[in-house]
Amino acid sequence: xxxxxxxxxxxxxxxxxxxxxxxxxxxxxxxxxxxxxxxxxxxxxxxxxxxxxxxxxxxxxxxxxxxxxxxxxxxxxxxxxxxxxxxxxxxxxxxxxxxxxxxxxxxxxxx
Numbered sequence: 001x002x003x004x005x006x007x008x009x010x011x012x013x014x015x016x017x018x019x020x021x022x023x024x025x026x027x028x029x030x031x032x033x034x035x036x037x038x039x040x041x042x043x044x045x046x047x048x049x050x051x052x053x054x055x056x057x058x059x060x061x062x063x064x065x066x067x068x069x070x071x072x073x074x075x076x077x078x079x080x081x082x083x084x085x086x087x088x089x090x091x092x093x094x095x096x097x098x099x100x101x102x103x104x105x106x107x108x109x110x111x
Contacts, residue, residue, distance in 0.1 A: 007083050010037055011075040017090060018075065021057060022083040034068040041083045057086045 008026045012019055025038035040061050061067070 007041060007080050008037075009076075009078045009080050009084065010035075010069070011077070012069050012073045013075060014073065017088050019057065019086075019088055021061070021086050022080075026077060029068055031068055033071055035071060035074060037067045037069060038065070040064065040067075042086060056088055 006024060008023050010019075010021050010023060010026060021037070022041040023037045023039055024041060025036070027036050029036040042058050
């Protein structure tokens, strides 16, 4: 386990958006194929200026103790010196590079 001052930037895909969040705990989950992210960090900025992207993330993760993110949705994880501004941006696939398709989920027999 890392010390409490360690901060990770986790970038992952969710629907057609790219989420960039900051957290103090990131580790392999007991749930197969998932990464656990705990202790989300949101900067305490002035209440006069509100970044809509950061505000959307605060609302999305309000009351969330732990989040399970599928491995195939993870784009990148960085250990950073200090937290930055969490953000949500649109995922555009205009280029020659596409998201690698995930393995299909097997259907249990008799379903």
